[in-house]
Amino acid sequence: xxxxxxxxxxxxxxxxxxxxxxxxxxxxxxxxxxxxxxxxxxxxxxxxxxxxxxxxxxxxxxxxxxxxxxxxxxxxxxxxxxxxxxxxxxxxxxxxxxxxxxxxxxxxxxxxxxxxxxxxxxxxxxxxxxxxxxxxxxxxxxxxxxxxxxxxxxxxxxxxxxxxxxxxxxxxxxxxxxxxxxxxxxxxxxxxxxxxxxxxxxxxxxxxxxxxxxxxxxxxxxxxxxxxxxxxxxxxxxxxxxxxxxxxxxxxxxxxxxxxxxxxxxxxxxxxxxxxxxx
Amino acid sequence: xxxxxxxxxxxxxxxxxxxxxxxxxxxxxxxxxxxxxxxxxxxxxxxxxxxxxxxxxxxxxxxxxxxxxxxxxxx
Numbered sequence: 001x002x003x004x005x006x007x008x009x010x011x012x013x014x015x016x017x018x019x020x021x022x023x024x025x026x027x028x029x030x031x032x033x034x035x036x037x038x039x040x041x042x043x044x045x046x047x048x049x050x051x052x053x054x055x056x057x058x059x060x061x062x063x064x065x066x067x068x069x070x071x072x073x074x075x076x077x078x079x080x081x082x083x084x085x086x087x088x089x090x091x092x093x094x095x096x097x098x099x100x101x102x103x104x105x106x107x108x109x110x111x112x113x114x115x116x117x118x119x120x121x122x123x124x125x126x127x128x129x130x131x132x133x134x135x136x137x138x139x140x141x142x143x144x145x146x147x148x149x150x151x152x153x154x155x156x157x158x159x160x161x162x163x164x165x166x167x168x169x170x171x172x173x174x175x176x177x178x179x180x181x182x183x184x185x186x187x188x189x190x191x192x193x194x195x196x197x198x199x200x201x202x203x204x205x206x207x208x209x210x211x212x213x214x215x216x217x218x219x220x221x222x223x224x225x226x227x228x229x230x231x232x233x234x235x236x237x238x239x240x241x242x243x244x245x246x247x248x249x250x251x252x253x254x255x256x257x258x259x260x261x262x263x264x265x266x267x268x269x270x271x272x273x274x275x276x277x278x279x
Numbered sequence: 280x281x282x283x284x285x286x287x288x289x290x291x292x293x294x295x296x297x298x299x300x301x302x303x304x305x306x307x308x309x310x311x312x313x314x315x316x317x318x319x320x321x322x323x324x325x326x327x328x329x330x331x332x333x334x335x336x337x338x339x340x341x342x343x344x345x346x347x348x349x350x351x352x353x354x
Contacts (some may be wrong), residue, residue: 014348014351074330189341192341192344192345193337193338193340193344196341196344196345196347196348197340197344199348200344200347200348233333233337234337236330236333237333237334237337240330240334241334
């Protein structure tokens, strides 16, 4: 357990604590709160999905519909082929809402400490745990790799897109190998970004409410408002980056840089898109 | 060196870590924001790419957060 200052400062745990054990398996506070969030999001989204109307009546339904529309529009625009995009829309939109809800649930006052069990806070946001975000990164990249192998039509064809030219050229071979290595850092960067943003946001709020002393509500308010925005942004960015990783692999699956036709094929859809945007 | 002269260098290290680690992302986010505004100034239709600019902000921000997280490792 790490605290920010030596003795008298605010205490924000960077690591999750074990709350109770089920059959010898330790259950941490973050996964416990993650289950609660899971139940909430399942009930809410199923309830909303049954009440979708052509003319939304406002409230929660409209809010969720705006989010779905926004993410769907982005995912569709990042793929060249809309039918491929529609196949992966459900996964990415669900991911977005799951992260968004888990992030925003940290603002309930009792979450970071308040209810204790054996000296450990009972509730901790699911995304403020590196194990959780790492698992999310692994699952997301697993889906992305599986989908990009399937859309490229075979594992070897998928590997081919790492190499700019012929793999027999030693320079292209080394560059391709480096590309594969940087690909593996995606899981780490995705999970670290989400985890650090949420945890450090909470630490910053704790520090400023500590510095404010009896004016804590006033000093912590701007950082809390920034944190509300950053939480939504992180959910968006996690989804967008995962979509981009898939879109890069899928959109370029059939091309070769040495092919002169590649450049024409590449510029055509962009030109078309620009033309439609201008209209 | 007696015990009274001993300085807790970990605190200095933490300060240097935060100070040095935030320089890069600070410059980076400034460049992204400045270039975004420049692009909007030249071509107002580019204003719709704010979402894309924010993605790069998040990518750059990660390195600052890594510096912040590292202060917990220094004892």
